Amino acid sequence: MKELLRTLVEIPAPPGYEGLVRNQIREWIEPLVDEIRIDPLGNLLAVRNQANAPRLMLVAHMDEIGLMITHVDQQGFARFVALGGVMPIHCVGGRVRFLNGAQGVIGVEKNPASSEIPPLEKMFIDFGASSVEDCPVRVGDVAVFDRPFLDLGKRVVSKAMDDRVGVAVLIETLRRLEQSVFELYFVFSVQEEVGVRGATVAAFGVEPDLGLAVDVTATGDTPKGHRMEVRLGKGPAIKIRDAGMIADPRVVRWMIQTAEKAKIPYQREILEFGGTDARAIQLSRSGVPTGVLSIPCRYIHAPSEMVDMEDVENAVRLLLRLLRTSHPFELM
Amino acid sequence: MNTYSLSILLRRLTAPPGLSGYEDSIAQEVEALWKPLVDQVSRNRLGSVIGFRSGRGAAPRPRLMLVAHQDSIGLMVSGIQEGFLRLTEIGGVDHRILPGQLVQIHGKRTLSAVVVQPPPFLLPPEAQGGSVPLPYLWADTGLEESEVRRWVRVGDPVSFARNYLELGSDLVCSPSLDNRASLCALTLCLQELCSRQPVWDVWAVSSTQEEETLGGAVTSGFQIRPDIAVVIDVTHASGPSTPSHKTYPLGRGVTLGWGPTVHPKLYETFKDLAEKLEIPYKMEPMPRYSGTDADRLQTVAEGIPTMVISIPLRYMHTPVEIVSKKDIQRAARLITEFAATIEIGFMDKLRWEETPKT
Numbered sequence: 028m029k030e031l032l033r034t035l036v037e038i039p040a041p042p043g044y045e046g047l048v049r050n051q052i053r054e055w056i057e058p059l060v061d062e063i064r065i066d067p068l069g070n071l072l073a074v075r076n077q078a079n080a081p082r083l084m085l086v087a088h089m090d091e092i093g094l095m096i097t098h099v100d101q102q103g104f105a106r107f108v109a110l111g112g113v114m115p116i117h118c119v120g121g122r123v124r125f126l127n128g129a130q131g132v133i134g135v136e137k138n139p140a141s142s143e144i145p146p147l148e149k150m151f152i153d154f155g156a157s158s159v160e161d162c163p164v165r166v167g168d169v170a171v172f173d174r175p176f177l178d179l180g181k182r183v184v185s186k187a188m189d190d191r192v193g194v195a196v197l198i199e200t201l202r203r204l205e206q207s208v209f210e211l212y213f214v215f216s217v218q219e220e221v222g223v224r225g226a227t228v229a230a231f232g233v234e235p236d237l238g239l240a241v242d243v244t245a246t247g248d249t250p251k252g253h254r255m256e257v258r259l260g261k262g263p264a265i266k267i268r269d270a271g272m273i274a275d276p277r278v279v280r281w282m283i284q285t286a287e288k289a290k291i292p293y294q295r296e297i298l299e300f301g302g303t304d305a306r307a308i309q310l311s312r313s314g315v316p317t318g319v320l321s322i323p324c325r326y327i328h329a330p331s332e333m334v335d336m337e338d339v340e341n342a343v344r345l346l347l348r349l350l351r352t353s354h355p356f357e358l359m
Numbered sequence: 360m361n362t363y364s365l366s367i368l369l370r371r372l373t374a375p376p377g378l379s380g381y382e383d384s385i386a387q388e389v390e391a392l393w394k395p396l397v398d399q400v401s402r403n404r405l406g407s408v409i410g411f412r413s414g415r416g417a418a419p420r421p422r423l424m425l426v427a428h429q430d431s432i433g434l435m436v437s438g439i440q441e442g443f444l445r446l447t448e449i450g451g452v453d454h455r456i457l458p459g460q461l462v463q464i465h466g467k468r469t470l471s472a473v474v475v476q477p478p479p480f481l482l483p484p485e486a487q488g489g490s491v492p493l494p495y496l497w498a499d500t501g502l503e504e505s506e507v508r509r510w511v512r513v514g515d516p517v518s519f520a521r522n523y524l525e526l527g528s529d530l531v532c533s534p535s536l537d538n539r540a541s542l543c544a545l546t547l548c549l550q551e552l553c554s555r556q557p558v559w560d561v562w563a564v565s566s567t568q569e570e571e572t573l574g575g576a577v578t579s580g581f582q583i584r585p586d587i588a589v590v591i592d593v594t595h596a597s598g599p600s601t602p603s604h605k606t607y608p609l610g611r612g613v614t615l616g617w618g619p620t621v622h623p624k625l626y627e628t629f630k631d632l633a634e635k636l637e638i639p640y641k642m643e644p645m646p647r648y649s650g651t652d653a654d655r656l657q658t659v660a661e662g663i664p665t666m667v668i669s670i671p672l673r674y675m676h677t678p679v680e681i682v683s684k685k686d687i688q689r690a691a692r693l694i695t696e697f698a699a700t701i702e703i704g705f706m707d708k709l710r711w712e713e714t715p716k717t
Contacts, residue, residue: 267514268447297435309405314581
């Protein structure tokens with residue numbers, strides 16, 4: 028699964044520009060599903076039919092945070108804005124790669140108060156160009172952070188674990204899946220990082236009876252880090268709440284009972300910031316009972332997001348069990 | 360059929376904690392109260408309670424949706440350390456009043472606990488001096504760590520201890536009056552409508568998760584597709600040193616919302632009705648958002664003309680919220696009369712005209 032993940036994270040896919048990763052996913056999963064289509068916003072929807080079964084929508088988002096050029100000056104320096112939650116603290120000295128292959132480094136204006144983190148408006152991208160004609164990008168071009176996959180053994184690092192690790196979990200689940208008690212919609216969504224837009228329309232189109240997002244969550248196990256119970260390597264996390272939603276308590280119970288029965292390690296997650304595609308599913312149409320299976324991840328939205336492969340493997344195992352286990356509550 | 364007095368209803372409706380997302384207790388109470396009052400009671404997928412009462416007009420009848428949210432703010436266990444509980448909030452809690460509060464931990468067993476703060480010298484410098492922020496507060500159950508871990512887990516909801524108090528002849532003090540006061544008004548309205556003959560269908564909604572996502576109203580709105588929605592919620596009442604342009608006097612009537620969330624024709628209709636019934640009211644400007652279910656309800660499907668009626672409440676998002684029973688009665692009367700007298704052709708007159716007749 029590490030190789031699957033490595034391939035996925037190395038493909039650039041900023042919000043709204045997910046085509047390359049979508050093509051790759053489609054190539055892998057088309058033989059594994061009964062039906063596959065791309066909706067008008069670019070979500071990839073793959074269906075495993077099951078007559079007379081409740082419909083479960085699984086979602087992982089394809090996009091990663093990135094940036095977009097807003098201006099190129101006469102000397103060939105380019106100004107940019109964030110696509111999604113890019114944090115200035117991680118930018119200075121960083122390298123970026125554009126969809127057209129161009130690479131550049133992020134510089135910053137002379138900073139009078141050097142202890143302060145400058146805002147993105149004070150930064151620019153240097154392509155090594157000396158004029159606007161030399162500059163390899165134009166206004167509107169988009170980039171992602173350029174940081175190669177790092178294999179630390181049990182733990183792996185990339186700029187796009189959020190949420191390519193969720194994508195990998197869904198693909199691996201599809202590969203190992205035999206039977207399910209649900210009709211399954213595997214949705215690989217677009218534009219999560221700019222406000223769960225893909226999942227909003229996908230959920231409206233799919234009309235699921237039950238929803239489950241697979242995404243990353245933060246951890247509280249680094250020096251003086253977040254006050255949070257989730258730790259890397261202690262199992263996938265079952266979301267109870269985040270800033271965007273209260274996970275449906277019935278779905279939470281189903282997930283916990285299934286994990287305990289299968290003796291798969293899990294953690295109870297409360298994330299006090301951030302949200303996922305699950306919120307969009309929960310509030311779709313007349314409402315959908317929805318939960319989240321989270322992969323613990325350190326340094327989310329930094330170019331070096333770290334996950335533990337054991338958590339990833341256990342997430343796949345738990346998901347496979349869930350797909351074979353009827354939800355223990357009435358769907359109205 | 361029993362009809363209940365306002366006081367009894369309010370007592371029953373403030374007793375269940377029903378924190379956002381964990382609303383089974385309040386939903387059951389609402390179902391029990393509404394069942395004899397409407398043709399059909401159901402719960403929607405996210406947990407809103409929906410009561411339907413058929414109108415006597417010729418089908419297809421227009422639909423009036425009356426919404427009050429059932430969920431309440433509160434706390435949640437976010438960590439266990441040496442047997443003490445760390446807390447996070449559900450909805451928005453006024454942190455300043457937390458130390459010293461009695462709470463209930465809804466774990467595998469319901470435990471009583473008290474919220475405590477460490478002495479100032481044990482706090483980091485940035486947390487000293489003012490009110491202690493939530494990350495430094497604890498809930499103390501008085502139990503050994505092993506006992507605590509046996510009954511309590513991360514994610515268990517924590518509610519304020521229930522304490523219903525009548526203050527003088529008109530005021531009531533309790534946790535969760537936001538928004539059980541409005542739910543009480545809505546229930547009184549349903550009681551009253553039993554002896555009336557509305558021509559419109561009436562859909563009463565006790566909506567879920569207003570304090571978090573406005574999720575109950577938006578999903579119920581999609582399900583019901585009403586022609587008009589009236590949201591009943593609470594607003595800030597005047598208290599010690601509150602600015603008079605941001606608060607409304609307690610016990611002196613309801614407020615009628617005015618702003619982009621509110622359909623101007625509905626405002627005008629409610630204003631005229633209040634004047635006719637001699638119900639005191641104040642216009643409450645809502646320049647951007649109303650801060651109620653109406654904000655999202657308005658843009659459901661192809662759009663829903665929305666009205667906001669508010670009951671003034673002091674000390675919002677604390678365990679000692681205070682409302683006036685008279686104001687609840689007034690809100691109930693106003694929505695009852697609206698539901699009972701709205702004509703079958705009302706929608707034909709509904710045009711978005713910006714200037715209200717004052």
